[in-house]
Amino acid sequence: MSTKHTSDGYHRLWDRFRSFRRELTERTPSLTRSQVAYLLISPFFVLFGLFLLFPIVYTIYLSFFEYQGVGDGRLFYVDLGPIFFEVPRIAELQFVGFGNYTSMLADGLFWQSMFNTTYILAIQVPIMIGLALALALALNAGFVRFKGVFRTAIALPVSANIVAYSTIFLILFNETGFINYLLSVVGVQPIEWMRSEFWARKTIVGAVTWRWTGYNMIILLAGLQTIPQQLYEAAEIDGASRWEKFRYVTLPQLKPVLLFVVVLSTIGTFKLFAEPYVITGGGPTNATITIVQYIYEEAFVGSPNLGYASALTVVFVAIVSVISIVQIKIGGDD
């Protein structure tokens, strides 16, 4: 009986809340649907305009100037007694026209970073996609058992923090690290990974591949699972070999997903920053410095060349956007 009693009390409270709510609903003027819609999008859109649209425009603006220091003085202000709000001048700038862009052409380090990024990309993306595809195919094979366990293990690096895993690779490829130990076991001389241009880049390739192979495998696996089983059965009846099934059924069916993964990975590797920053510091002798890392150093290390860094950003974003648009074109086909 006591439970009955408490539930009565609870009900009474609840009913009072309901009548309050109903009253509130009836009293408040009912909004039209489009007013509701504006209310729903406005917080998003204010933040979007303030922290995305404005910075985009401002980056382009900044790329035509030379930065001379943080601005002082205010652009305008609002004074409502308790609420005081001012918009300061953002920076002291000197107009240089296309100066930043022209000096980019003669900037050896800019070209070096472009080359490094492209070099790492050209090696890393094919290896990673190849491995991810092979793994997805293997884990999609009917006879493989414990699929869940393998998939989980291989995809586990997805959860690894980007700087944390970079420091692990730093230690793994240390002169006295595990990799050199493995090499010594098979009788190979230890390699000074971080001192050789060639090996430093390969270390970055290895690290990025480790982090993202499982991620891409998950996408490819999902793509494989959408291929209708009947296609394989039809190919089987037609006497197709394993390779022919892959070549004439899997590959064409998977093509959109595969292309998508390639473009996504290309953009991802293009944006490389944390790995070289942590593992190699861009070295040896700038052999692994990437574009984003170079932008960071121009803007925030030593004297801040924010104007020049903005010009670099504009060029970089333009390149990435072109790749992205290609991606959308490819993805839009189906």
Place this chain on the structure above:
Amino acid sequence: MARIDITDLVKVYDSGDESIVAVEDLDLGVKDGEFLVLVGPSGCGKSTTLRCIAGLEDVTEGSIHFGDREVTDLRGSERDVAMVFQNYALYPHMTVRQNIGFGLKLSSSLPSAEIAERVESVAEMLGITPLLDDKPKELSGGQQQRVALGRAIVREPAVFLMDEPLSNLDAKLRAEMRTELQELQHDLDVTTVYVTHDQTEAMAMGDRIAVMNDGILQQVGPPEDVYRSPANEFVATFIGSPSINLLTAEVDGTTLSGPAGFTYELSNPEPVEGRSRVRVGVRPEDITLVKGGSNRATVSVVEPMGNENFCYMELGEHELTARIDPTLRPQAGEEVAFAFDESALYLFDVDTGEALKTKTDAVAAGIGTEAR
């Protein structure tokens, strides 16, 4: 409970530069406690009409009254109506109990205990008490259907609105639910507007049916009347399955002559007086195969239904359908003679489709025709 009066209802959708008239000048009254079925092909405006009654669409022109209360500009929740949707629209994250009680909880001043009681009794009435704590996705289609009904019943509304509520069920269940729904409506005695595209369902369920096409109300009446005396060619075609046979014939005095040598002698030529052409309609069940006769057609297919046979025939370019006795089995390609009574004949205006003559035989006479 309430009478529904719809006066001069117009609904126009504006999409950019072009506007689409979904419902045009609709006048319709639904009697208190009546089961009215709105029927028509898809896009005919029947659902739009229902949604206007429900308050889900703003009315462009015209007014809607429930009893003496004008509800034209009221929100759906203020109209004292309940609606059952085609896909049931059960809230997927709520249990059956919560689904049924949600409306009462939000918009009634009933205490929680009474809401709980009402939910229980509605569930019992529909036989879904054991399912009260399940989520919709655990239920079969028929069970979901019942929950959707329960959600409408529990609010004890003045008007029930149902938008193709049975169309997602398989054929057998649909027939069962049809009967059940009718009984339920009869017991509750709530004014009901029911939308369907299925003319069989409309015929079977409605006290009256309202046939719509292209946003225009074509005819309202008891199913039998609409079937026997359609207002125009569209209604005649839409109601009845298999469809009425139609062909265009030349009028020469009392003689109608159609394609492929079809002729018919009218004993009462009054409806066709002063016309040179007319549309001729005969329902499949009124066509009989006869030994000798001037009207002949070639059999193309015979579909045995068990209790009867559907005989498809070719009359020149035209296809004719006849419902014939199961013992009759003409072969495909065979030429047969057919005939029908003048009392079963429909005649329509060639241009407007307006009915000139509909069935005139007495209902009981139908038995005589078949016995022959």
Place this chain on the structure above:
Amino acid sequence: MREQRRKDAVWKFLTYSFILVMTVAMMVPLYWMIVAATLPQEEFIQFPPRLYPGTHFFENFAVLHAETEFVVSIWNSVFIAVVYTVLSVLLCSMAGFAFAKYEFRFKEPIFYLILATLVLPIQLLVIPLFLMMSQIGWMDTFRAIILPWLANPIGIFLMRQNMRSIPDALLESARMDGATEFQIFYRIALPAMRSSLAALAIILFLFQWDLFLYPLVILESSANYTIPVALSGLEESRRINYDQIMVASSLAIIPLAILFLVLQKQFVSGILAGSLKE
């Protein structure tokens, strides 16, 4: 027939070997992290190295805790990522719902404007944001880390796509039941979207969790560092040893790895949702 069976066996063997080798390769760095984190520095740097974990984890952790503010950084990262995720999911689903289910003026242009920014690597807006934050005095604050990314284009895009799959009848049914538009949003739309919300939450959490360049620029005092910033700081300061760095890395990776194991389904759907940007 026997020939075929032998070929199949070889094929199976090769497939399994490949999977096993790759699995081991994926595990090695994580294993090595644990080995390094549980050994004292002297034992770890000897060559050949010790190949199995020790018991020195808590000692290493104690040193790390005494000499750095890394524990605070973990808290900072968790706090920032959770607050960010909750707010952003709310914002994105509100706006996504509006774009999916309401008609309003300028709906299409606004949406395409947002869509256009989807192709931009938004993490690269560091320079203007840095200038803005230093001007309004938000440098070295959490709000400077959280606010700029709340209006996440991927988030609104995903939410709009998913909200479109809610049947209109469901919303209408709620309207008939007397729900206000806001009640429809939070009592019907949000609960009905639970799995998409979880997937989005994971995308956003990982986005914020992995943010490095931007906090590196904005955060100045070590008490405010997030994990990535703190870790890169540790790595630069030579007085901290690798054993402690590895303890820090383990602390940065293991909680999320466990989360991954527990919520694998949501992670996978998050990855797939994030990769299906039309």
